[in-house]
Amino acid sequence: MKTTIFTGPQQLEIRDVAAPVLEPAQVLVKTHAVGLCTLEQRLFKGAPADSYPFLGGHEVAGEVVEVGPLAATAARPGDIVSLALLTRCGTCYYCRRGMDNLCIRNNESRARGQLPGPAGLSEYVAAEDYQVYPTSLPAGSAADRASRIAELALAEPLACVIRSVQAPPQQFGDLALVQGAGIMGLLHVQLLRQRGVRVVMAEPDAHRRELALQAGADWAIDPLADDLSAFLRARSGGYGVNAVFFTAGGAPAIQQALHGMAKGAWLCLYGSVHPQGPVQIDPNLIHYNEWVLTGSFSHTSASFQQAVAMISSRKVDLAPYVSERVPFPDVYRGLQRALSPATYRVVMTFD
Numbered sequence: 001m002k003t004t005i006f007t008g009p010q011q012l013e014i015r016d017v018a019a020p021v022l023e024p025a026q027v028l029v030k031t032h033a034v035g036l037c038t039l040e041q042r043l044f045k046g047a048p049a050d051s052y053p054f055l056g057g058h059e060v061a062g063e064v065v066e067v068g069p070l071a072a073t074a075a076r077p078g079d080i081v082s083l084a085l086l087t088r089c090g091t092c093y094y095c096r097r098g099m100d101n102l103c104i105r106n107n108e109s110r111a112r113g114q115l116p117g118p119a120g121l122s123e124y125v126a127a128e129d130y131q132v133y134p135t136s137l138p139a140g141s142a143a144d145r146a147s148r149i150a151e152l153a154l155a156e157p158l159a160c161v162i163r164s165v166q167a168p169p170q171q172f173g174d175l176a177l178v179q180g181a182g183i184m185g186l187l188h189v190q191l192l193r194q195r196g197v198r199v200v201m202a203e204p205d206a207h208r209r210e211l212a213l214q215a216g217a218d219w220a221i222d223p224l225a226d227d228l229s230a231f232l233r234a235r236s237g238g239y240g241v242n243a244v245f246f247t248a249g250g251a252p253a254i255q256q257a258l259h260g261m262a263k264g265a266w267l268c269l270y271g272s273v274h275p276q277g278p279v280q281i282d283p284n285l286i287h288y289n290e291w292v293l294t295g296s297f298s299h300t301s302a303s304f305q306q307a308v309a310m311i312s313s314r315k316v317d318l319a320p321y322v323s324e325r326v327p328f329p330d331v332y333r334g335l336q337r338a339l340s341p342a343t344y345r346v347v348m349t350f351d
């Protein structure tokens with residue numbers, strides 16, 4: 001079978017390797033669709049030298065070929081499954097506290113002696129049983145089925161956003177600010193709308209603001225041109241927003257959000273902060289206003305299961321975020337397209 005090795009900046013190797021030999025607790029999956037996430041994009045653009053070689057591809061949907069005799073899964077050959085390929089050890093301090101998103105072994109190679117990386121950009125994947133999430137796609141035409149499977153490859157980003165949106169306690173009719181209308185910001189918008197929350201999108205790019213409105217944002221404003229805090233207060237009787245979800249915009253965006261928060265509001269740092277920089281905050285504001293400043297990183301097994309259920313049952317529509325489907329093995333072109341600001345998610349498809 002063919003697999004993809006990231007060997008250096010702008011360098012990929014599509015190598016012919018032996019198909020994985022199934023271990024008793026594993027599930028062999030024929031790959032159908034792989035999302036090219038920021039992890040793969042970063043490696044392609046250029047990461048520190050010790051990041052290479054790396055077997056990329058962690059957002060995977062495919063079809064079960066074989067189930068090992070000791071694999072604890074309901075999946076059966078022929079089933080369409082979504083794979084959570086980031087490793088979770090299940091035994092570290094954080095896994096045992098129910099915070100498996102923070103597993104200390106979440107970057108380790110899945111198999112001893114194998115190159116590091118989730119290796120989803122391969123024609124076959126031998127997944128651990130705990131990484132396999134069965135789906136329940138209704139029967140449909142071949143074209144419809146292919147696009148649903150491409151959506152299932154986005155279960156991982158959706159699972160990350162589900163975890164983020166569930167962090168702050170929310171009430172129907174609350175007002176939230178989402179910063180950044182990339183795919184992660186738009187997924188926040190969709191899920192917040194489902195929770196009865198009114199959403200303000202702050203995004204400098206006019207085209208992306210338009211997409212945010214299409215995704216269900218009540219308002220979309222330019223945080224560089226408009227007075228954000230005045231806008232938020234005007235939409236909330238003067239109180240400010242109940243929750244902020246930062247997905248992009250760097251330290252200045254976070255600083256700006258602090259001026260538009262109601263008492264009791266939560267600020268959730270979903271995204272990492274680029275450009276890096278300090279955010280100044282008077283601790284008394286946290287004290288007197290009972291603000292909660294928190295972060296959300298990656299997904300848990302719980303949020304992944306919720307994501308797969310929502311995609312399978314069409315409770316969320318991810319089709320608009322599959323910007324392009326590029327046939328494997330042209331991963332190089334796929335990544336070039338993924339790096340274009342005009343695309344949301346590029347999905348590699350397999351015959």
Ligand SMILES: [Zn+2]
Pocket residue numbers: 037038039058059156157
């Ligand atoms: Zn991802």
Ligand SMILES: [Zn+2]
Pocket residue numbers: 088089090091092093094095100102103104105
């Ligand atoms: Zn762990």
